[in-house]
Amino acid sequence: MQSSDILSTIGLEHYLVVSAILFAMGMAGVLMRRNLIVMMMSIELMLNAVNLSFVAFSKFNNNSEAQVMVFFVMTIAAAEAAVGLALAVAIFKRFKEVNIRFFEHLKG
Amino acid sequence: MNHQTLIAILLLSPLIGFLINGLRYKSTNYVIAGTVATLAVATSFVCAIMLFLGLVDAPVESRRLTADFFNWIAVDNFKINAGFVVDQISAIMILIITGVGSLIHLFSIGYMHHDKGVTKYFAYLNLFVFNMLILVLGDSLLTMFVGWEGVGLCSYLLIGFWFSDSAKAAAGMKAFITNRIGDGAFLLGMFILFMTFGTLNMYELNALAPTTVEASWLGAVTLGTLLLFVGATGKSAQIPLYVWLPDAMAGPTPVSALIHAATMVTAGVYMIIRLNPLFIAAPNTMMVIATIGAATAVLAATIGLTQYDIKKVLAYSTVSQLGYMFLAVGVGAFGAGMMHLMTHAFFKALMFLGSGSVIHGMHEEQDIRKMGGLKKYMPITHATFFMGWLAIIGFPLFSGFFSKDEILWKAFSSPRGHELFWVAGVIGAVLTAFYMTRLMALTFWGQSRVDKNVHPHESTALMTVPLIILAILSVVGGFVGVPHVIGQYLGHIPNFWEHWLEPVIKAIPANEMTAFHSENHEALEWSLMGTSVSLAMISALTAYMFYIVKPGASEKFKKLLGPIYNLVNNKYFVDEMYFAGIINPIIRQSKNLWQYVDVNFIDKMTYWTSDVVNGGGKVVRSFQTGNMQQYAMYIGVGLVIVLSFVLMR
Numbered sequence: 001m002q003s004s005d006i007l008s009t010i011g012l013e014h015y016l017v018v019s020a021i022l023f024a025m026g027m028a029g030v031l032m033r034r035n036l037i038v039m040m041m042s043i044e045l046m047l048n049a050v051n052l053s054f055v056a057f058s059k060f061n062n063n064s065e066a067q068v069m070v071f072f073v074m075t076i077a078a079a080e081a082a083v084g085l086a087l088a089v090a091i092f093k094r095f096k097e098v099n100i101r102f103f104e105h106l107k108g
Numbered sequence: 109m110n111h112q113t114l115i116a117i118l119l120l121s122p123l124i125g126f127l128i129n130g131l132r133y134k135s136t137n138y139v140i141a142g143t144v145a146t147l148a149v150a151t152s153f154v155c156a157i158m159l160f161l162g163l164v165d166a167p168v169e170s171r172r173l174t175a176d177f178f179n180w181i182a183v184d185n186f187k188i189n190a191g192f193v194v195d196q197i198s199a200i201m202i203l204i205i206t207g208v209g210s211l212i213h214l215f216s217i218g219y220m221h222h223d224k225g226v227t228k229y230f231a232y233l234n235l236f237v238f239n240m241l242i243l244v245l246g247d248s249l250l251t252m253f254v255g256w257e258g259v260g261l262c263s264y265l266l267i268g269f270w271f272s273d274s275a276k277a278a279a280g281m282k283a284f285i286t287n288r289i290g291d292g293a294f295l296l297g298m299f300i301l302f303m304t305f306g307t308l309n310m311y312e313l314n315a316l317a318p319t320t321v322e323a324s325w326l327g328a329v330t331l332g333t334l335l336l337f338v339g340a341t342g343k344s345a346q347i348p349l350y351v352w353l354p355d356a357m358a359g360p361t362p363v364s365a366l367i368h369a370a371t372m373v374t375a376g377v378y379m380i381i382r383l384n385p386l387f388i389a390a391p392n393t394m395m396v397i398a399t400i401g402a403a404t405a406v407l408a409a410t411i412g413l414t415q416y417d418i419k420k421v422l423a424y425s426t427v428s429q430l431g432y433m434f435l436a437v438g439v440g441a442f443g444a445g446m447m448h449l450m451t452h453a454f455f456k457a458l459m460f461l462g463s464g465s466v467i468h469g470m471h472e473e474q475d476i477r478k479m480g481g482l483k484k485y486m487p488i489t490h491a492t493f494f495m496g497w498l499a500i501i502g503f504p505l506f507s508g509f510f511s512k513d514e515i516l517w518k519a520f521s522s523p524r525g526h527e528l529f530w531v532a533g534v535i536g537a538v539l540t541a542f543y544m545t546r547l548m549a550l551t552f553w554g555q556s557r558v559d560k561n562v563h564p565h566e567s568t569a570l571m572t573v574p575l576i577i578l579a580i581l582s583v584v585g586g587f588v589g590v591p592h593v594i595g596q597y598l599g600h601i602p603n604f605w606e607h608w609l610e611p612v613i614k615a616i617p618a619n620e621m622t623a624f625h626s627e628n629h630e631a632l633e634w635s636l637m638g639t640s641v642s643l644a645m646i647s648a649l650t651a652y653m654f655y656i657v658k659p660g661a662s663e664k665f666k667k668l669l670g671p672i673y674n675l676v677n678n679k680y681f682v683d684e685m686y687f688a689g690i691i692n693p694i695i696r697q698s699k700n701l702w703q704y705v706d707v708n709f710i711d712k713m714t715y716w717t718s719d720v721v722n723g724g725g726k727v728v729r730s731f732q733t734g735n736m737q738q739y740a741m742y743i744g745v746g747l748v749i750v751l752s753f754v755l756m757r
Contacts, residue, residue, distance in 0.1 A: 031741050100454045 015056035022049035029085045036091060036098040047077045111162055111173040114191050115245070118155035118202065121148045122237040130232035138226040142217035145230035149213050149237055153206035155757050160199045168611055171196055174247065180632040181250075183437070188308065192245040196612045197381055200446065201244040202452045208370045209237050211574035215461050216362040218570035229269060229360065233649050236262035240371050244378060249298050252379065256294065256343065259372045261286045266367060267359040276358035283352040290342015290349055297335030300486025301386075304328040307558045312380055314614075317385040321617060321645045322392075330390040330703065345427050345612055346404045346434060353427055353684055357419040361464030364419060369426050369460050370453040377433040377449055385614040388440065392523055398438025402519075402532035405431030407680070409539035413546070414677040417474050418463045418612055425500070426456055428536060432515055435533060439525040440616045441518030443609045447589045448511035454585050455499040455508055458578035462493040465567045466551060473562065481556030485564040488572045490552045492579035497548050501541040501580040507586035510539060513637050514591055520636060521629065523620040534640045544652035549663065554656050593633050 010038025022045055051070045060098035088098050095102050129141050163171050173194040181188040194202070196713075213233060220226045236259060238274035243255025257279025261284075268280025302308055305316045317375070322329050340346070345353035356368050367373070380387055380397070387394055405428045410422035429452050436445030467474055468484055483490040499508040516537070556563060589605030590598065654662045666673050675681070 027744060031744065063628050100736060103736055 006045055009057055012056055012060045019049045019053040019056070022046075022052065034087045034100050035038070036100055040081065043084075044077060044081070044101065077093070109158070110471050111159060111194070111666050112175040114155045114159050114162075115175040115194065116177070118152045118159070118206075119192070119245070119732065121151040121155070122234040122241070124148060125234040126231050126238060129227050129234065133225075133228040133231055133750075134151055135227045136224055138217060138221040138223075141222075141227040141230045142213070143586045145234050146210060146213040146217065148234055149206055149210045152202075152237065152439070153210050153240070156199070156206045158201040159194045159317075160203055163194065163196070163199050171314070171611065185306075187753075188248055188250050190251065190310075190628050191247040192251075193247040193311070194241075195380070196609055197446065197563025198244045198449060201378060202241060204450055205237065205240050205244065205371050205437065205563065208453055208457050208578070209366060211577055212362050212366040212370075212457065212461065215365075215464065215571050215574040216360075218568050219362055219464055220360060221430065223360075225269065229266075232262055232265050233270070233363070233366070236266070236367060236372070240375075241358070243375055247310060249301070249310060250308050252310075252382075253291075253294065253298070256339075256375065257291065259367070260284065260343070263287075263356070263367050263372055266363040267356045269359055269363070273358075279352075279355040279358040283356050286349050287342045288350040290339045293342075294339025296330045297339060300328055300332035300335065304332065305688075313383060314385040314754045317614075318389045319617075319628055321388070321620075322390050325392050327390070329386060333383070333387050333390045333393040334396065336379065337376075337393060337400075340379055340434075342376075343398065343432070343707075344373050344376030344430050346376070346400050347407065347432065348367050349405060350408065350427050351686065354420055354423040354679075357417070360461060360465060361419065363461030364423070365457045365464065368423065369456040371461040373683040374424065374433070374449045374453070377430070377437060377445055380434075380437045381446050381613075384437075384442045384612075387437070388614050388616060391524060392440050394440065396438075396528075398435050398519070398524070398529055401431045401436075401438050402529050402536075403431070404428065405435060405536035406539070407431075409536050409543065410676050410680050411674065412543040414540060414673065416477055418466065418547065418551060419460075419474055421476075422456070422459055422463060422542060424450075425459075425540065425544065428540060429500075432512065432533065432536065435519055435529060436515040439519050439522040439529060441515060441522060442613045443589070443606055444511065444518050444607065447586075447605055448508075448515055451507040451511045451582070451585050452498065455496040455582040457581050458492060458496040458575060459500070461571070461578065462489050462496065465489040468567055468571070470558070471562055473559075476550040478557055478559060479551045481552070482555050482560065482564055483552045486566045488566060492572075492575040493548070493552065495582050497544050499585075500544055501639060501648055502537055504641060505586070507582050507584070509641070510586035510589055510591065510594075514589065515634060516640055517591070517633055517668055521633075523616050523622070534643060537640055537644045538647040541647040542651045546647040546655055549652060549655035554659065584626055591633075593630050593637075669712055727743065 025044030026042045026044075026049060029045065030039050033039055033042065042096045051073055054070050055075075058064060091102055092098050125145050128144050135141065145756060159173060162173060174191060175193075176189045176191040178190050180190045181186070191672070213230070216230070216233065220229055223229065223708060240254045241255070243252055243259060246252040246255060264284040266279045267283050269276040271280070271509025293657060298308060301313060305313055307313060307316070318329060326328065338349075342349045353373065354367060357364055359368075361729070387397075408424045408427035412421050412428065415421045415424060433448050433452070434449060436442070462487045465486065466479070466482060466489060469482075469489070470479065475480070495506070499506040502509045502512045512533075516530055516533045519525045519533050567695045587601065589603055590601045592603060595603060596600040678684075
């Protein structure tokens with residue numbers, strides 16, 4: 001019964017804290033890593049942190065609308081990944097590396 | 109054709125001529141340019157005659173043909189139509205403008221045919237006629253003002269027509285700027301009249317003019333009419349703004365004849381006659397007008413005595429004759445002023461064109477000291493000029509005699525007149541007779557002083573025919589307004605002029621009439637006339653003695669008068685006084701403003717503004733690195749700041 005105890009003591013706050021930690025990690029990755037692929041992975045992490053908080057809210061407020069939102073986010077994430085990877089491939093073809101600094105050549 | 113169509117054609121025909129010549133201004137084909145321009149004005153002349161005949165046919169009380177073409181300005185209850193009116197006064201004006209104008213256009217073909225800018229010249233001339241017609245036909249002061257400014261512009265363009273000579277370009281600017289001063293006063297006068305009467309339509313103004321005269325100097329009507337008169341002194345070259353007209357002789361001679369003698373410079377007189385009920389209500393204004401007119405008539409005539417440039421003599425003569433017209437309207441003799449306007453248009457246009465013929469025949473020589481004896485070489489020019497001379501010195505039964513004597517008699521006898529005005533007028537007439545005889549003697553009579561290399565020749569028919577027509581008009585023009593005292597001895601010639609103008613000229617209020625004015629003064633009128641005419645004839649004979657019989661006498665006389673001659677010869681140093689008293693101080697102050705205020709404040713302020721923008725740009729530019737992660741960080745930091753604001757509250 002201990003396990004169910006633990007489960008029952010986990011509240012909304014815990015989910016949100018985990019979500020915040022994940023979001024901060026993702027953001028740190030976006031801001032600090034120079035590799036485009038890693039940055040995209042970090043963005044996925046941030047999106048999923050948000051998804052987690054959505055689901056948590058949905059469960060604790062007995063409202064399923066937020067779960068619908070999650071599906072949308074996942075769809076967008078898939079599309080974004082497709083575009084992002086295409087960009088990464090283009091950059092790689094041109095410079096043999098996927099470092100973000102090559103994007104600075106696009107500066108007007 | 110109904111009269112609206114006629115008025116439209118009258119106005120548009122010179123404008124079309126202007127557009128045709130203006131759009132092909134580089135052409136040097138004087139035949140096409142001259143024909144188009146002359147036909148345009150001649151068409152207007154035909155319309156003017158038809159309108160005039162229409163007026164004559166109409167019964168006296170409905171002699172007013174109006175044409176409202178469109179609504180020009182409508183702001184609340186302030187409405188101005190593009191309305192044009194042909195009545196007794198403007199009908200005479202359009203006949204003069206288009207009639208004399210056609211002759212001068214014709215003359216110009218001969219005079220300007222060698223000029224490279226001939227097409228441009230004719231375009232300007234047509235534009236001038238168009239604007240002048242707007243000036244005289246407009247039914248409100250504002251419409252008149254449009255023409256008023258338009259003729260000023262054309263005058264500027266034509267005075268400075270040979271602008272590659274900087275003196276001539278400067279003369280154009282002088283005319284324009286001097287006129288601006290008058291125009292400013294004209295505008296102020298319009299404001300005052302609009303504030304007082306709530307309309308700018310001249311017929312409504314005349315109807316609203318107070319019937320009791322305004323004794324105060326600061327009354328609205330007095331102030332308004334005085335300011336309008338200041339506008340007139342600019343356009344019509346009266347003291348103190350007359351200085352531009354003698355310089356305006358820098359333009360081609362036919363321009364001097366059309367604009368600076370026959371038409372534009374009479375605009376001020378015309379405006380006063382047009383608004384005569386208003387001016388009658390302001391006796392103080394009328395006194396000022398008569399005084400300025402008399403003073404100008406004498407002053408300009410004295411300067412005319414000393415000039416050696418044939419056109420300058422005529423220019424000062426014009427200023428002097430315009431003074432007569434203002435003297436006439438100032439004493440309430442509006443009909444006589446209008447009549448002198450017309451006869452002057454004939455004989456002064458004739459004399460200017462004659463001088464143009466002389467200048468042309470002498471190969472651009474204008475100094476009368478280098479002429480003399482031209483009668484032999486230019487018989488037609490001399491004969492026509494002779495007629496003009498008889499007219500301007502007031503030789504009995506020539507046109508100038510009737511109009512000038514009517515003015516002198518009215519200056520003496522009108523309730524608003526004074527004996528002194530008559531004396532000034534007679535002095536002016538005596539001086540006029542002297543300087544015009546001097547001009548005739550030095551130019552056409554006596555020994556030839558022509559340079560051996562110059563071979564004077566008579567002008568072509570294109571130039572002599574207008575001269576002959578104008579000479580005929582100068583001789584017979586006066587018979588439209590023969591005064592009663594003379595008319596009764598010439599087979600009872602009625603005074604057409606007075607009958608014609610009577611409905612549009614308001615009489616001076618009856619309470620100003622004393623017993624003297626209502627009595628019949630035939631003997632007095634005859635004796636005054638005899639005095640002025642005989643004095644003028646004696647003066648002309650003296651001039652003949654001076655310059656023909658004893659050619660050395662004038663030099664001796666000059667030495668005798670010494671400083672006075674010097675003063676008059678230098679035009680009383682009026683230009684110099686204007687420079688010392690007004691123009692130079694303004695230039696000095698402008699320089700101060702430039703060197704202190706502009707350099708230290710206005711320039712500094714703009715530099716400072718540009719520095720702020722530059723520096724700000726530099727700072728903001730450093731954020732714009734192109735590094736995507738930096739941008740993402742800005743978003744993140746911004747988000748944190750906004751969220752903390754929201755959550756902390």
